[in-house]
Amino acid sequence: MKKIIYTTLAFILTFNSYSQIAKGDKEYEKFAYVDAIKTYERLFEKGYKSQDMLEKLANSYYFKADLGTAVLYYRELFALKVDLEPEYYYRFSQCLKSIEDYKKADEIMLKFNQKNDNDLRAKLASLEKNYLDEIEKNSGRYIIENAGINSRYSDYGSAFYNNKLIFTSARDTGVIGGSRKHSWNGESFTNLYNADIDDQGNVFSPKKFGSELKSKFHESTPVFTKDGKTVYFTRNNYLNGKRGKDSDKTTLLKVYKATLNGDKWENIIELAFNSNDYSVAHPSLSADEKTLYFASNMPGTIGQSDLFKVSINADGSFGEPINLGNTVNTEGRETFPMITSSNELYFASDGHPGLGGLDIFVAQQQEDGSYKNIQNIGKPLNSSKDDFGFLINEKSRFGYVSSNRDGGEGSDDIYKFIEIKKLECEQFLLGIVVDKITGLPLANTKVTLSGENYDKLRELVTDNQGKFDFGKVDCGSKYYIKSEKQEYAIVEISTVTKEESGKTEVKIELEKEVKAVKLGDDLRFAFGIEVIYFDLDKSKIRSDAAIELAKILDVLEQNPTMEISIGSHTDCRQTAKYNLKLSERRARATMLWLVEKGIKKSRLTAKGYGETQLVNNCGCEPTNESNCTEQQHQANRRSEFLVTKL
Template sequence: MKTLLKYILAIVFVQGCFMANSQESKVKSVKDDYNEFAYVKTSNVLLSVAENGYRSPEMLQQLANSFYFQNKMKEAARWYGELFKLTTDVDSEYYFRYALALKGAKNYEASDKWMEKFNELNPSDSRAKSFIARRDYRNQIEENSKANIEVNNLDFNSEYSDFGTAVYDGNLVFASARNNDEIKYQWNGQPYLDLFKVYSYNDGEYSEVSDYNSKINTKFHESSAAFMPDGNTMFFTRNNYYRNRVKKDEKGVNRLKLFRVSKDVNGNWGEIKSVHFNSDEYSVAHPTINKEGTRLYFASDMEGTVGDSDIWVVDINEDGSLATPRNLGASINTEGPDSFPFVNSEGDLYYSTKGLPGLGGYDIFVVRSADQKIADNVTDNYVVTNIGGPFNSNADDFAFYENVEKENGFFSSNRTGGKGDDDIYSFNLGECKQVVKGNVRDKQSGALLPGAIVVLKDGSGNELERVIVGSDAAFMFNVDCDKQYLVRGSKEKYSVEEKRFDTNDASLELNLDIGLSPVEIAIQPCDDLAKALNIPLIYFDLDKYDITYVAELQLQKVLAVLVEYPSMTLDIRSHTDCRAADEYNQKLSENRAQATLKYLVKSGIDPTRLTAKGYGESQLVNDCGCDTIDTSECTELQHQKNRRSEFIITSFKGKNCEE
């Protein structure tokens, strides 16, 4: 009996070893496929291995990555989860990918937890910094979302990938893998992309899809067209190949290049030319051109790139030649992939990125008036905003296009419910009829306050309209849809109160009463007015010094006291925490102090009543100093106490502060 048991155990052991060796051989068999980006084949083989119970860190990394790079985020999240069950000793990038994959599965709370772990491992990464600075990103995105926009999946989408739209001569020009060639792209198992066109009729209907141009399309990838304003020159993306042979970089990667083609005297597309800054060692792709035809924007990972790929710009000279490309900088670009730029007729820059807090993979963001700022050589302090739903989802959302005059446009997405992989969606903004009205009252007694001043401002704080309320203390403003506004109420011997609101509904009558509180504070020279008014921190966005909406609401309280007491003078003092170089923190605090002073002066305060100075990290209020590499074990809340603004009363009612 014992002998029989030994034989059985031996057989089981041999079978186990054989199965393990068999699974290991399968893993090794797709190593070259994985390294050559054949993610479909890799995931198919490794999935069968994993489902048979075999586990190793390398295998799970490759399996999860293969799904991740195919944008199959639910599957990626599953196998990244298995990887972390096996080991946490992996590169920090896997923490970020797992967090992003969890968003694709709509598991936002778990995603945020893994982003916190990513931040602990890599706090200097711009993606970690953005997450920490925007912990309430889901609320912000919800506020930016628009309920009155009609979104439609277009009928001409195929079962394959369809994305990117440019409008030319009444046609939509887009990229698609629908050509049904036998040659398949190993990355996703689909045919290579070509450019196609479909005519757009005024009634919203479309013609049959046709090949854009046989001279431009090849057996490899062509995508992302952009046209000069006169329609005589087109830029587009194509694989790097020469004389029907693919060219690769030193790592064996076939890169993307940017090409241009102009019409000849007969109106036909002529010779296709490579732009001068293409290279075999990096990619250049996804062009867009501003309204004037003076600047070309594109995505690239060329030298000087912040992350995986960045948004770049190059001037278009009067003779049509291109100048030297410039990176748009860390205010716009992240350490993730930044791609698919588009500039509308108002100079707003839209682009997609995985490097800023969003709802899924690629989210669409906008920088208002970016083209003009770039023309003026403004290199920082861009305000980057997630445009919210219905454009962004838990999937990849990209290739935004907008016709400002017609209030419609297109974007691409691989969200659930589409016809194929990536689909093209149209959107229409719809009609807007909105009114905001209310009364001004004493916040304590509820009494009406005739004679109060109510000001309507846009989302940037620019005054649009003001009224002095009558005996009924009532006000009413007509407003546009899909905008952010602010109403400010003020009256002598009362505090200034502001309320911010969004007009997201197609038809809205918003009742917005304003309650003002009598100004009653006990203050004297040398007091900090911020403490006397119970003002919390004056919040600035990470590494920036422009006055945010939240900061403005608090500064209005300071403004009210300065208006009420015209003899009062203040010294504005700005402080940072220790987490950056001393010189950088000093400059940042100086800029923030001056920005605060300028805001109060712009609001009507005599500049002779104000002084401002930055102190950097020289006056910490706790023991949260940093080591020689600017790191600290303190919590975020502890650091936050050091990031403060003070408003020291230097003179009041004829008395001076004697510090």
């Protein structure tokens, strides 16, 4: 029943004219998947196999969340070797995960990536190739067991209310003359039930809840204000005896609000941002009750269903819904949000890499409202089937989750869990400060850590090995580190911490403001001057070389007694004799450039060395040929500036 939000998202396709297939088409288009499956299966058993029939048969089981059966028909579909839309590759991959055939699932996902590389799900799959290893790291943090209140029907979607657990069930509508059945899955329409909770999180004695909230259609997934006087809940588009439909005559989902008067729920109203043309479902309240989170396929949705939030104003009105963005939402299904007091967003998704079907993920909300560090919460809460409806008591750490995993009593069941270890991304930021020229560590250097908005966070000094440790910081966040030491220029660098638990290490190099130069030093190294490059077979001073020569010029101007020797070099191509002449022209060109800028010629000497002093193994003799790259050859076309007098 949890999938009712997705009924609006199924394909409306065109079928052939055979009467039985036409009947199946009609049921499919009405989303009466139980009847459609019967029709298609009878045809399949008689040996009929067409692309459109197999697509719809496989999709019927996919949307019914019976992925294990759907995989059989997707296999038949892919065996036809016909051209398929990329989405079929994604669904087939998800179904393969449901039977834990992860190797084949990854192969199909790779083809999905190739066909649809702009899809967020494709990008995530490409970036997170080791997703199973990451899930394994996050696993083993829960003890899970059947909650003990499940029926042979669908039970799911729980909420806390006055020391009770409120949940959704299709077990019994209580309608005289028999229960009304939904053709989509053959079960009764869902209603709300409550069960008592003891100190250990055990639940028992389920009873119907809120008869005033009940309609002849689905009610599900409530959330209550802390004072217990207001409830937001999901219902089919039905109010005051009137049933709303979209342009396809389908009754979608809306979120409603009711208030408690005495012991009765009254003033049932639909929220202002609902619509007959899209679904809104599965509300969740922030701790301060000023923001409502929900799932929808409203305009602006990235995928099949997205997570949104909307402000609740002081007068009870609502702001404009805001999509949580493509860090959370994908082209797949994101649904069943739950926000904690520490701004952790738990949600179900089949768009982020998981174990199969819907998996539960958690994201940390940042100060600016964005989300980072999306993590799969791991096994055993996640399985190869659909897992959703995460709910946790933040003090006791017990909670409940819904799943259609193997071994349950109904199509969906509620499981109790206890969290024995929190899922935390722990990043530690540390590093070392060294002298840029000597590489030696710089002790007693003041290092200051600031956040992305330049807010000062921590300040300390390096130890006698030049090391510093800022300790625990946020994962996947940008920081600035400023380093200050007497006689050195102040340096500030930025770094982004890793998305997973571990260490982010940085190396900071400081340069002295006043540099000591001795005879024989090469000014390039002493002053951080780049290599003076020349083009192949040229001696003309390039524009980038002129910038570097200007640094040499400034040094000579500031030190009027300094004299230097200019050494020019070539790569190995051409003959040794030719290269010697070329290097001499380059040395003279460099010297003349400095003379033209006002440096006395007597302070300068110039010498060409040809290819006799290569900086790498890119020699050409005796064949005058080399397999080196152009970049390697260019490293040899250089000029050096050695101090000969101070």
